[in-house]
Amino acid sequence: MKVLFIANSVFIPEDQRKTVTGYDYIVSEIAHKLSERCEIDLYLVRPYPRSLKAGKVSIIGHSYKDLLKYVRLSDVATYIKIAAKGKTDFKSRLRNVTYYWVMRDIERLIKRNNYDIVHVHGVEFMDVVASLAAARCQVPFLYTMHGLISYGIPNISQLDMDSEQAALNIVRDNDFVITTVSTGTKMVPCEDKGINPDKVVVVNNAVKTVDTAAADWKEKYPQIEGKRLIISIGSVSYGKNQIQLLRAFSLLPDEVKAKTMIFLAGQDLTGGVVGDYVKEHQLEDKVVICGFLSKQELAGLYQVADYNALLSISEGFGLSMIEAAKYGIPTLTFADLDAVKDIYSPDSMLVLDDRTDEAVAEGLMKMFSTKWDKEAIIRSVDRFSEDIYFQYIDVYHQIINNKTNKIKPKAILDALGL
Numbered sequence: 001m002k003v004l005f006i007a008n009s010v011f012i013p014e015d016q017r018k019t020v021t022g023y024d025y026i027v028s029e030i031a032h033k034l035s036e037r038c039e040i041d042l043y044l045v046r047p048y049p050r051s052l053k054a055g056k057v058s059i060i061g062h063s064y065k066d067l068l069k070y071v072r073l074s075d076v077a078t079y080i081k082i083a084a085k086g087k088t089d090f091k092s093r094l095r096n097v098t099y100y101w102v103m104r105d106i107e108r109l110i111k112r113n114n115y116d117i118v119h120v121h122g123v124e125f126m127d128v129v130a131s132l133a134a135a136r137c138q139v140p141f142l143y144t145m146h147g148l149i150s151y152g153i154p155n156i157s158q159l160d161m162d163s164e165q166a167a168l169n170i171v172r173d174n175d176f177v178i179t180t181v182s183t184g185t186k187m188v189p190c191e192d193k194g195i196n197p198d199k200v201v202v203v204n205n206a207v208k209t210v211d212t213a214a215a216d217w218k219e220k221y222p223q224i225e226g227k228r229l230i231i232s233i234g235s236v237s238y239g240k241n242q243i244q245l246l247r248a249f250s251l252l253p254d255e256v257k258a259k260t261m262i263f264l265a266g267q268d269l270t271g272g273v274v275g276d277y278v279k280e281h282q283l284e285d286k287v288v289i290c291g292f293l294s295k296q297e298l299a300g301l302y303q304v305a306d307y308n309a310l311l312s313i314s315e316g317f318g319l320s321m322i323e324a325a326k327y328g329i330p331t332l333t334f335a336d337l338d339a340v341k342d343i344y345s346p347d348s349m350l351v352l353d354d355r356t357d358e359a360v361a362e363g364l365m366k367m368f369s370t371k372w373d374k375e376a377i378i379r380s381v382d383r384f385s386e387d388i389y390f391q392y393i394d395v396y397h398q399i400i401n402n403k404t405n406k407i408k409p410k411a412i413l414d415a416l417g418l
Contacts, residue, residue: 001396004115005031005042006106006130008122012054019267019292022234022319023146026205027121031057033206033389038396043109045102045126062105070104081418082129086159096159099129106133115139117396117405122146123167124160125416132412140405142395143167144203145180147316148338151188154238154313155269166415168193171200174411175404179203179395181317184338201395204342206386207322209299216297217304221288224304227261228368231305231329233298233320234312235266236274236289241311243270246277246287248360256365257286265301267292302327307367311360315339321349325381328374332363345380347373 011020011028031040035056048061078100083093110118110133118134118141120127127143134141150161171178172195179201180186186200218224230249234240242264249262268274268289278287293301308324308331318339321331325348333340335351344351350370352363399405 001038001116001393002113003034003038003040003396004106004110004113004118005040006045006118006120006127007042008045008124008126009048010042010044010059012052012059020294023121025208025295026146026319028054029206029208029386030121030389030392033386034392037390037393041109041113041115043106045099045130060109062102064098067098067101067105070101072104075100078418085162085417088157088159096125099126102126103130103133106130107136110134110137110139116400117142119144119392119396123164124149125157125163128163128167128412128416132409135407135409135412138406140399140403142399142405143171143178145178145185145316147181148185148188148314151192152314163416165193166412166417168195169415170407170411171195174407176407177201177395177399177404179392181205182338182343183341185316187341188338201391202342203391203395204384204388205317205319205322206388207319207326207381207384208386209302209323209326217300223285224261227259228306229304230260230262230307230309230364231265231301231324232262232309232311233265233323234310236264236268236270237266238270239313240266241313243274243277244311244355244357244360245309246274246281246283247357248364249286250281250283251357251361252364256368260286260368262287263290263301263305264288265290265293265298298323302329305329307332307364309333309364310337312337318343322381322384324348325377328377330367330370330372330377332360332367343381347376348380 007027009024011024031042032055034040041058041060043060047063051060079097082097086093086096118139120131120141120143123143123145131141149156150164168189170176172193177199183202186202189195190197190200232242232245236242275289278284308329310318310321310331310333315337321343324331331349333351334355335353350363350367352359
């Protein structure tokens with residue numbers, strides 16, 4: 001089977017990028033695993049300077065200059081509609097227009113390579129526009145939602161939120177199936193939009209750990225010796241909600257705080273709000289904002305950590321909870337997160353029904369006092385092996401055999417309001 005992946009970005013080890021998201025790692029791992037049984041090409045929607053072979057996966061990049069050949073007078077009306085929908089600055093409007101040129105480039109690729117199916121990883125505006133290429137070529141395509149972005153997630157553009165809703169409308173109104181990474185991210189849109197649940201297939205993410213020594217962390221931060229260490233993994237942001245962890249920590253008894261440290265692992269996207277909180281509350285000796293960490297660095301942090309806290313406003317899958325469990329670390333989180341429905345195990349998680357700071361503080365104290373069985377924690381996530389990704393191939397066959405997921409371009413344009 002020949003499959004074209006369409007992704008916003010992907011993890012490429014030799015790039016040594018300063019920031020790599022969980023999405024990047026997951027898409028890369030899915031592509032590499034499926035390449036054991038399929039021929040996988042991976043097209044990057046965002047500009048990337050070169051094309052290369054990564055294992056068995058062909059990664060296809062482009063530059064803005066490469067796209068200029070797709071500028072067509074006949075498409076001007078569409079360009080104007082796209083620019084008008086952006087409702088942002090001129091640079092952003094122009095970038096949105098380039099996604100239509102990207103669509104033309106993908107269309108050329110599909111015609112040349114005769115893919116059996118196109119797999120679109122995401123439902124942001126760039127992704128849904130890119131999917132037009134498959135529709136124009138009458139090739140079946142699949143959207144995968146790696147999390148919800150239009151149901152109360154902060155700092156998401158209106159255009160991207162509208163695009164997710166457009167993709168969901170396509171699923172509801174056509175003979176079309178979609179995949180998502182958790183039961184929670186399935187049920188929310190199904191209930192909200194009246195989508196037949198049979199049209200939404202859950203394929204969980206897998207966990208892939210890296211073996212590394214913890215010595216570097218102990219040498220870099222000798223003050224962690226003799227302390228309980230709480231970690232929170234992911235970009236420091238309003239969505240990940242690390243600020244609430246700090247507020248709850250401030251409520252703990254002084255003798256508990258004196259024996260505890262918090263490490264926040266991720267790029268700070270709050271404009272310094274979290275760092276300012278640390279300074280204002282004199283927590284500099286207890287809270288470390290690590291910035292972006294590579295897989296190897298993160299593995300070292302897991303090795304020295306005692307507890308994990310994930311207090312996100314929303315979480316599509318909650319990979320850090322599984323990663324932590326793989327290292328024998330329990331997680332404190334909220335019961336209402338979409339990810340909890342698939343991941344929850346009393347052996348590895350403590351879940352809170354109440355989202356107040358006081359409830360989180362009580363949860364921390366309970367987590368500290370609980371006697372956790374490290375081996376039981378590790379066993380609780382055994383089912384999340386990389387073989388789980390072969391379920392995507394089952395979905396591909398279902399789509400091809402049932403002749404679904406082929407729609408007219410007009411259905412996408414209408415859903416996007418273009």
